[in-house]
Structures are given as C-alpha cells and as structure tokens.
Amino acid sequence: MDGALNRNTVHRLVRYLRVLEQLKALGFLKVFSNNLGDAIGVTAAVVRKDLAQIEAVGNKRGGYNIDPLIERISRLLGRDKRQYAVLVGCGRLGSALLDYPGFEADNIEVSAGFDLRPEAVNHSGSVPIYPVDKLEEYLEAHDIPVGILTVPDNAAAEIFDRLVAAGIVGVLNFTSLQLKPRPGTETDESERRCFVENISIGLELANLFYLVRMYASM
C-alpha cells in the first residue's frame, strides 16, 4: 500500500537505505528500529511506522532483516532501474553537478547538460553539453523525466516553462526563485503536473547566520 508516501517519509527512506547498505557491508544481517532511528536522528517509533507503511515486516524478537529491507526500499525508490536527468545552466555550480559522483549511489545519471553560451558547449566531456536550443529536441528523443535547473535567476522562469512544456515532470531548482508549476492555463490539454524541489543555498546560509546570531548568548 504505497503511493501515499509524503516527502518526509521518502527522505527518511533514502537515509535508511544508505545506513542499511553500510550495515550490510559490515556483515550485519538484522537491524532494530532503535538503531536505524539513532543513525538518522529520528525515534524508533517513526522508523517502525515508516517501515510498516511500506509493508516491511519485522520480527518481534529479531528486528528487521536487512536484505529484504534494502530490496524493498530500493525498488520503491526506483533505484533498481537507472534514472536519468538533464541539467540546464552549466556555470560553476552546474558543471560541478554535471559529474557529481554522489548520484551514482542512487543509480542516477545526468545524461546531458545545456547552456546558452556557445563556449560552454562541449561534446568531449564525460557528459555532453549542448546549446540550449537543442533542449526540446533532446528531450523529445530521450524521454527524461527530471531536470536540474542551475541557470541564473533571470533565466529561470523561461527555462522552467520550456522544461515543463517539453515533458519534464520534476525539477530540482537551484535558483533563488520559488518556482510554481505553471501559473498559466491549468485546465488546458497539457494538465502537466511538475514537482519542484527548491534548493536555495543562499537562503539556507542566511538562515544559519540568523540561528547562530540569535542563540549566540545562550
């Protein structure tokens, strides 16, 4: 019974999975909700609820078997199949993400980058970079669900719309704009629902400065 997992739950599942793989590497066979909770910083009750929700069954005495748990979560996250994304905006941050080694662990691959500037175009790297003109053509040919947006803020809205129009249904947004899925025609033939995850680095940092300053006295 899934499909109803919210973002927080999915976040935790990804984290459980990382821990479980480490435990497996160490030769562990079983794990208690208690340990798993400690490892990712939540209570045991949350772990048990999460696992119950994905229909993982534990043993009242021996905890959860690691192997089937890894299996279950991996499949749920789609990690048994390779997952492809494109990236638009190959500046400093964008090109750093283009061959970010951390994606491999989740079986995720950025298959192409796009940039407006002719000098950024480069077919010889590990990930090819195309002119942004070719975006629609590429997406039509490759059926890729997710886009990473690392363009300057002033280009964000336009590129976002183009991504959605080209069939992208999930966007990881690094611009400081709060993107909304199509403010335009909602009821139109293209009832496109696009999920957006906003990662605003400046905002997180500003938040951190506030917190440390505020609690500096304590």
Added chain:
Amino acid sequence: MDGALNRNTVHRLVRYLRVLEQLKALGFLKVFSNNLGDAIGVTAAVVRKDLAQIEAVGNKRGGYNIDPLIERISRLLGRDKRQYAVLVGCGRLGSALLDYPGFEADNIEVSAGFDLRPEAVNHSGSVPIYPVDKLEEYLEAHDIPVGILTVPDNAAAEIFDRLVAAGIVGVLNFTSLQLKPRPGTETDESERRCFVENISIGLELANLFYLVRMYASM
C-alpha cells in the same frame, strides 16, 4: 519579541525580503499580505502572522509600508552587517560555492577555503585557499561563526568535529552524512551547540524521481 522564530519562519522572512526589494526597485511603497503571500506561495494569514511576530505593523487599509519592513527584516537577519563564512573542501562543488555570486545579495562572504590537497592551495584567487592544517589557526585569528562543508563523505565527521572545536557554531553540510552536534561530551566545558543545515543534493534528486514515478499515472 523575537528569538523564538523557527526555521520555517526565518526561511519565509528571507523570501519576503527578496520580494520586497524587487517591489521597492519597481517603485512600490506598500504591499498587502495577500500579494506577499502569492509571491512566495503561502497564504495571506501566514504572512500576517509572520509579520506580527516580528512586530511589523501594517495599516488596516493600506497594507504594509515596504521601506520599514525591509529595514526590520534586514536587521533581524543581521544583513546590515557583513557575515563571514569559511568553506572546507574545495573540490568541484566547493570551489563553485567559493565565489558563488548569490551570497552577495545577503551580505554574506566566504572569506577563505581550505583543502587537504596541496595542488588546491591557491592564494591568488578572489578567495584564498589554504591547506586544511591552517584551519584552526585561521579561525582563531578571524572569529568566523559559520562553516560550509563540501568535503568527501569519509572526511566529513573529522572536519566537522574540528570546525566545532575551533568555535564554529553553524555548519552548512553538503555531505550525505546526517551530522549531529557532538555525540561526545555534552556536559563538558565546551557546551558547544552547533546548528547544522543539511543539503543533500542526491537525496533531493532521489526524492524527486520517486515523486514523478509515483504520480506518473495520475
């Protein structure tokens, strides 16, 4: 009456501020809770509550005056003074963040980078990069509250401990580890509370893939 603002509230305040500055640039003088809410994707009631919490007063008829509101939020966020951070781990992602242009808008500056690899050391760039050996020395000399952590996962725990030991009280963590403030001696002389903001890019992307796959049919 502040000091009790939680993370979500601070996040929203940063966003309000960005919108307010744009409105000011357009020549606006006043704004309604309604507009502000639309702009950042929350309801008007949330905006009014947030603003009441920071003791910003609005006019029952004319909404909120933009100038004093900018003033108030800016001071609250400490943006009237320049805020400095250091960065450890000058790999692809790290060096992209070293001179990330988006920090300037929040009056934040990364004053130094540190790296283990001798070839990364570089004093001629816009931000100097020192050997990681010099970390404690530098922090002792400069009294910087916040650190950005972009080292490989296997170095994360060690560097984090060193940062905290050297007086860092806020860490923006880009590794996939869930860092906790000192699992060690809590009651010791160094009752150091360190705030951590975790940004796990791979995790967000994995989450996005889950969402799009789950709602693909709908």
Added chain:
DNA sequence: TAGATTGTTAATCGATTAACAATC
C-alpha cells in the same frame, strides 16, 4: 518462560487554515 521488540492505537504537539471583529 522471561525479556525484548514490533505494530498500532491514543495523546500530544505545532503549524496551518478559517473566520471575524476591529479599524483605517
């Protein structure tokens, strides 16, 4: 069995939403 852990229900907590009197 005795001890320990799961699975689940009830209680708590906090944040969001709705509603509306006060008032410009």
Added chain:
DNA sequence: TAGATTGTTAATCGATTAACAATC
C-alpha cells in the same frame, strides 16, 4: 460611509510522541 485589510482567536489538520498489547 462603505469597502477592504489587518491582527488575532478558534478550528482544523498532520505529524510526532507516548504507551502498550501482541508475540517471537
């Protein structure tokens, strides 16, 4: 005044926490 918006209270919602019976 009439209309509209704030400031605030009450209601709702969801997620977290506590508790405990079931059971290995």
